[in-house]
Amino acid sequence: MSQKHEGWGWMLAVDFFFAGMGGAMLVIAGIVDLFVGEGRTSALASFLGAAFMALGSGLLIFELGRPFQSWRVFMNPRAILTVGAWVMSLAICAGLVYTTFSFAVFPWSDWVLVRKLVAVVIVVSGLIVATYPGVLLGRLKGRPLWVGPGMTSLFLTSSLVTAFAAHILCGMIVAPATIGDVLARFPAITAVLLAVQLLLWVSYMWVKISGATEAEAVAARRLLCGEYSSAFKYGLMLVGTVLPLLLVLVSSPLYQAAGAILVLVGGFILRMLVIYAGGADRTWLPGEVKYRSRLPHGDEAFMKAWNEKEFWTTNK
Amino acid sequence: MARYAMVFDIRRCIGCHSCTVACRTKNELPMDMIYNPVTTVGPTGVYPNLSMVHLPLICMHCDNPPCVDACPTGASQRRDDGIVFVEDKKCVGCLACVMACPYGARVKNHESGAVQKCDFCKDRVDEGKLPYCVLTCHQKARVFGDLDDETSEVYKLVNGERTVRLLAELGTEPYAFYIYG
Ligand code: SF4
Ligand code: SF4
Numbered sequence A: 001m002s003q004k005h006e007g008w009g010w011m012l013a014v015d016f017f018f019a020g021m022g023g024a025m026l027v028i029a030g031i032v033d034l035f036v037g038e039g040r041t042s043a044l045a046s047f048l049g050a051a052f053m054a055l056g057s058g059l060l061i062f063e064l065g066r067p068f069q070s071w072r073v074f075m076n077p078r079a080i081l082t083v084g085a086w087v088m089s090l091a092i093c094a095g096l097v098y099t100t101f102s103f104a105v106f107p108w109s110d111w112v113l114v115r116k117l118v119a120v121v122i123v124v125s126g127l128i129v130a131t132y133p134g135v136l137l138g139r140l141k142g143r144p145l146w147v148g149p150g151m152t153s154l155f156l157t158s159s160l161v162t163a164f165a166a167h168i169l170c171g172m173i174v175a176p177a178t179i180g181d182v183l184a185r186f187p188a189i190t191a192v193l194l195a196v197q198l199l200l201w202v203s204y205m206w207v208k209i210s211g212a213t214e215a216e217a218v219a220a221r222r223l224l225c226g227e228y229s230s231a232f233k234y235g236l237m238l239v240g241t242v243l244p245l246l247l248v249l250v251s252s253p254l255y256q257a258a259g260a261i262l263v264l265v266g267g268f269i270l271r272m273l274v275i276y277a278g279g280a281d282r283t284w285l286p287g288e289v290k291y292r293s294r295l296p297h298g299d300e301a302f303m304k305a306w307n308e309k310e311f312w313t314t315n316k
Numbered sequence B: 001m002a003r004y005a006m007v008f009d010i011r012r013c014i015g016c017h018s019c020t021v022a023c024r025t026k027n028e029l030p031m032d033m034i035y036n037p038v039t040t041v042g043p044t045g046v047y048p049n050l051s052m053v054h055l056p057l058i059c060m061h062c063d064n065p066p067c068v069d070a071c072p073t074g075a076s077q078r079r080d081d082g083i084v085f086v087e088d089k090k091c092v093g094c095l096a097c098v099m100a101c102p103y104g105a106r107v108k109n110h111e112s113g114a115v116q117k118c119d120f121c122k123d124r125v126d127e128g129k130l131p132y133c134v135l136t137c138h139q140k141a142r143v144f145g146d147l148d149d150e151t152s153e154v155y156k157l158v159n160g161e162r163t164v165r166l167l168a169e170l171g172t173e174p175y176a177f178y179i180y181g
Helices: A010-035 A043-063 A067-074 A080-100 A112-138 A150-173 A181-210 A214-225 A229-249 A253-279 A288-293 A301-307 A309-314 B018-026 B066-070 B096-100 B122-126 B132-136 B153-160
Strands: B004-009 B038-046 B049-056 B076-078 B084-086 B106-108 B115-117 B142-146 B176-179
Touching (some): A010 A043, A010 A080, A010 A112, A010 A150, A043 A067, A043 A080, A043 A150, A150 A181, A150 A229, A150 A253, A181 A214, A181 A229, A181 A253, A214 A229, A214 A253, A229 A253, A301 A309, B004 B153, B018 B132, B066 B076, B066 B096, B084 B115, B132 B142
């Protein structure tokens, strides 16, 4: 029986990871194009930005109870998920179109004004895609770990930092068409963002524990010293934040690549932690935890007998 | 237009779970789905001054329902008379409403893939009948009616007794009211 922990699972966490990283990768490519110049970031990064978002939304479809009806999620413009679905579709298309400008085989590759316009579209839509999961979670009033504006900044920062890391790795695989001056600064920017991420998490935990409701304090403590504390402290904070912060600052491509990979690992752990630790917990109503803990799990003798009822009702 | 509400007099509820069973029977729910649990709080206190209360829970049919706002397909809806329901054929089972509901009132049907919930037995209400749980409650701990009708029992109870709403601080404006003492 699944009365207690009915909620989102790992597929949504993977979707949030890929969508956030992909959206922010396009934001970075677009901003660099608009304010520094074309060809300064890897074309692979622009393509993968769109591809990651497509992969994320593909996974999200499998998370649905009725995947073949997934088109219906575009139907309620008041819902954040609908807005997210529309903007993500736009960002994927715009990202793919933007990538084509890197290849001379496409006749429009030298239409500068159009490229700049598409760059604006990928910056705006990518920013929304990178941010909206945090907004979505932060609005869920009965979920003490998520509720509030803090999730938005945590998701945006993580999306940006993973996107910079992905740009570093893409640049190592397919170098930018023009000089790599911009790319050379990405490790330092990544380090700054990792420091910001660390600071944001410390503040978030502090706010949840000290200033908010008791339910929020309990939820935060579960990350700090409860069942999720190892994943939080060693996975997200140490392996996913502090260690890569040090590695990307070393001026060696090998260390920087290792740091960038750890940043991606950290971004993934963050999504898993946030979805599982926050989704398992509601602001419980009086007596509810005890009630739900007493519900059968499905493997009890009487449940097995019940499940065989067809046998004993038709053979009596 | 009516504005339906339910009042729970928890001084009367004896925790017999008849309403839970009646609801499951009426809605033909699978074994792993419950629309209206009855929780027990206590016993609290020190002998001989002990107390124990039972708390029937349902979908609160919120006036400001976060579940409806969260639903990307429009499957979750609120009627003009305040009844919040799920239009089964539109639901894709994304669980956005389950996560948005602070009262745990929604459950996924693992056979159909859609989310279901208490709808105040709207088919019965439309025929002028009472929700099945109300009809079943032999202690008369549940009272259902139109809060806009000054002659109705719910109107008198909500405006005359000391009623509370669960998690009122969240601003969902639930239309389930509790009389606790
Ligand atoms: S109790 Fe939950 S399901 Fe019912 S109307 Fe309120 S938010 Fe929606
Ligand atoms: S699970 Fe169904 S009713 Fe709930 S938000 Fe998704 S589509 Fe709407």
